[in-house]
Amino acid sequence: MARAAASKTRTRIQREKTELILTAALEVFATYGYRGSTIDQIAGQAGLSKPNLLYYFDNKDAIHSRLLERLLETWLAPLHALDENGEPITEILAYVTRKLEMARDFPRESRLFANEILQGAPRILDQIAGPLKTLVDEKALIIRGWSQQNQIAPVDPYHLIFSIWSTTQHYADFDTQVSVVLGPRAATRFDDAARHLTDMFTKLLRP
Amino acid sequence: MARAAASKTRTRIQREKTELILTAALEVFATYGYRGSTIDQIAGQAGLSKPNLLYYFDNKDAIHSRLLERLLETWLAPLHALDENGEPITEILAYVTRKLEMARDFPRESRLFANEILQGAPRILDQIAGPLKTLVDEKALIIRGWSQQNQIAPVDPYHLIFSIWSTTQHYADFDTQVSVVLGPRAATRFDDAARHLTDMFTKLLRP
DNA sequence: TCACCCTTTGACCTGTTGGTCAAACCAGCA
């Protein structure tokens, strides 16, 4: 077992190198998926030798797992923030906006997640079936309540959430395609997307 | 070079085995991506030995390339069918429906495509920048025309198309997540999605 | 039926990948 992993990170160097490795690994895993990525690639990206990297993490899987742990928190935060007591349409539009900002600011996290789900979520199925599903169920109930009180148009809350996830994450996961198709217009893709999605979900939800 | 690849497929066995291999490879590549898949895996899935598989295809890349070639045709067909002379909203909703049916009936093709784009589209960038972009530009022009003639509400045609792609393909690419989150409701996910998306795009486009 | 060519396979080769280890190296504190 790697020395540094035997106990909680304590020295300055350990903190720095661990972070360095995770950043490099995020880049690599997000692009090639777990099986498509190699330790050498990650080490190279981090500017370390392979044995040096393995001094900080027990093995390839440990790096990946650590990334996924962190990911879920970040990932669920925006939905968590959806407030039952806020103005319904404002709340949902704010959620859309936050998700789109995450696609813009954390595209690698989005791709890491996409890769994992595409492969059948072998390593995070528990988290999907547990915390994620719980949170979605909870928020779906709130949205259904808003529907029933006629504060928003009648809508299937689950498929609404899927629509928000898919449309926003598309700008991270399929950025290659989006940018090529848009050509020069790609420069303003996130602003244009914000306008488009705000418009779309407003029209969908207005009672 | 593989014997069978030297000339156009001619014998019965060649036709059958080639098809068998491509089907197996689609399954494997769609799940693990190019680098994450092995020839042994594909051979195993097809019930063949590795050398036997390599008798029909020169190498791993040849199998993958063949799949991608076929994919683009299938992939662009529904958009191609969008008819300038049809009733605008009907045409676009029909496109949404067709795309959703493809997500339901050809999820592996969708995932293969998603995997390729996620990795930066190294092997189909030309096709994206060429035929795909050309087709999208052409159809975007039609949609813009409909907008300007007030047959549909003003909308950014490119981002409309992205929304259609993302929402429909989500049900193929993220099926693991969708099914887990929906739980027992998952049984009717495609019908529910059809209703939801029809509703959403109708409201978006109605002038 | 038999020859011919298509098909299949076991053995093998080479490069890659995940991972180990002992030894060298270095940072910081007594």
Next chain:
DNA sequence: TGCTGGTTTGACCAACAGGTCAAAGGGTGA
């Protein structure tokens, strides 16, 4: 300044992956 324990590395290993090849096995038309 000299320990001491954290850090780094080159060399190495076993398993795996892509791909080759010669030889054996079959299907089918003459």
